[in-house]
Amino acid sequence: MRSIQDSLERFEEVGIRPVAISVDTPEQSRDLCQKAGYTFTFLSDPKAEAIRRYDLVHAGQGTNGQDIARPAEFLIDSSGTVRWVNLTENYWVRARPEQILEAANALR
């Protein structure tokens, strides 16, 4: 998330809108954004509906045993088609902004 914020200028320059999604409530996300200084869109999926639709449910991994999302990134073009996917195998390791920008430059 930090690396996305740090590269936000570059993403917006090429017309890419980053959107973060988790099971956190809007209040929790707002807190996080304020504390960490994140200025891009954060969406709240407390019932893991979208997370389930993308088959990213990590069952029972929340602190109270609730379902949460496994880390993943998708680049979607303006027609709504998936153009690039990153399903990490290690939750410490996320996509680098450079990889995402390279995929973004290939759009249209």
Next chain:
Amino acid sequence: MKIQRFNWPVWAAFLLSLIALLSYPFVFVRWPITRDFPWANLLLFGIAAALLVLGIRRAFAADRPRRSKIAGVTAATLSLAIFALFIFAAFVAARWLPAARGAPHVGQKAPDFNLSDTNGKTVALSELLTTPIKRKAASTNPRGVLLIFYRGYW
């Protein structure tokens, strides 16, 4: 009688192991080069191991008392336990992720959704794809959306 000096290498090794463990989530995870493979942490563990060998040899020298040996073995055991914990956390537990075989593939239509933003306003994927991106100078039509699913803070 010879004065017994403090066997610093074993305790330095223990301290260094602890730093090697904790520096991954708190420090090295910030940069992809030290995050994608934890070589910096393994290097710290390597230095700790060298100190440990040095310290154990000192602890078991003929002129050292019994408690020096006990302290040496204790510090070595704790350091090894910390190393094992790191290997487990970084190479085993971090990979306990569902395979997500049903996740949308490249070329497929991305499933739409309606989710609440931080202001409590409901937003659809189709809106995110069409609402202009506001920037300092002007606003531009988006070429795409990057969805980042993350674990959250619950």
